[in-house]
Amino acid sequence: MAAKVQEGEEVMREIEVSRITEMIERLCIEANEHLPEDVKDAIRKCRACEDGEIAGGVLDRIIENYEIADREQVPICQDTGMACIFLEIGQDVHLTGGDLTAAVNEGVRRGYEKGYLRKSVVKDPIRRGNTGDNTPAMMYTEIVPGEQVTVTVGPKGFGSENMSAIRMFKPSAGLQGIKDFIVETVEAAGPNPCPPMVVGVGIGGTFDKAALLAKKALMRSLESSNPDPFYADLEKEMLEKINELGIGPQGFGGRTTAIGLNIETLPTHIAGMPCAVNISCHVTRHKTGVI
Template sequence: MKEIDAGLVTSEVRRLVMEANYHLPKDVADALRKSKENEKWLLATDTLGRIIENAEIADTENVPMCQDTGMAVVFVEIGQEVHIAGGGLDDAINQGIREGYKDGLLRKSVVGDPLARKNTGDNTPGIIHYSIVPGDRLRIMVAPKGFGSENMSRLKMLKPSDGLQGVKDFVIETVELAGPNACPPLVVGVGIGGSFDKVTYIAKKALMRSLDECNPEPFYCDLENELLEKINSLGIGPQGFGGRTTALKVAIETFPTHIAGLPVAVNINCHATRHKEVIL
């Protein structure tokens, strides 16, 4: 049995919260630069240049790349042989979020009640997803999720008869409806299968995958590429100013489902697809 102190979890989450908001992942930064090289529309090229410059300033000066520093989404993989000592894991993670948003001078965007709308003042609670896995490692991934893009995400319970074309139509329609509101170029996470709740989880988890990775199943890898091509042919472009770069990546995750259902979820992320992780 491996023992991990709750205080270490807190300090690591505090660090990840700040680093995720300051430093764009390399795969995302590289995709933005590549898109800029491939753009033909001058306004799109200029817009991508400004996005890249903004990310570089944030990286150099350790300041947030966006004023919406997000609601903290945390994916936790905890080994069966791990014991958290000195406190609860939920409490340790939320304390790390609390400290990270305070010490990092990050905007606090969480309200304690969805209708009363009173700010909690420390960006807690975070959204925490747990998976129990074999082994003695604790993997924590922090992903601040801004709501300009979250608000443009959608779920639809398709019928099996809607089939593949129904899935394609829903993904494209969702991006079209988002238009410039989700700060394109986008990363589009797609969940297919599972249940009403599971499909949204896997759609968001898809956003954590490196932009350099394709779905390991050839069929879904091809579908990712097809959807990306169709999305980029919409002409929405960076920040909605037109061009061929509406999205940087479509990432699909799937899960078995019921014979009577075909759930599909599209979780949209802006160009600032922020996430950092640690393994303890």
């Protein structure tokens, strides 16, 4: 990462894309074997307030499961997901040594092979056919100030992904429309996404941005709140409402239907109010590294 100074030019930090490959390889394995501490804490807190025998037993097994995965370095869940990769690239960084997209996919390929992770990607949505190496990654790049590259790997399982939903509301639907949609989506998901769930909500932007916001909401710590007190309160209220549904761990009935809910927002058009709800499970994985 030697900084190169050319005459009459600003200093530009150079980063070889092979370093991004190496980091993604490592993060794919770590994310799949070690659940984030905030997710573990949320599960443990929910266990403490679950009285039912079956519900409590399920949460005990979920805790035992992530402890085994930690200790024995094995995947927490067999659905090791599609590799969602978020790159925040400092605008003062010059990436060298090859194609960035190829470097990212190479990292996924190596990580899923070396980590004995399941290859769950098909090369065509209709004609199917496994690609055999879990590529391509679902890759998002953002240019940010600075001279670092921040890499987040979020392996996303599809039991929960399949239960997600997006709706383009009329602005007249208001706050109540959004609240009802979030609860309806979780209720419709029921036992399918391996509850207790983590719920990511994206409100605003365009059709595509709302969905991306919802995915990013899943990458945010469950100990954090939306910085806007209005949305922080809405996060709390929605989590309470969801936990009044009674779906419970694995859908067997109980208090703990969701262990967390994060909301992300963007400004939107005068005519619209998009809302996306991305459902995730108790194995909500993400791991971040900085180069």
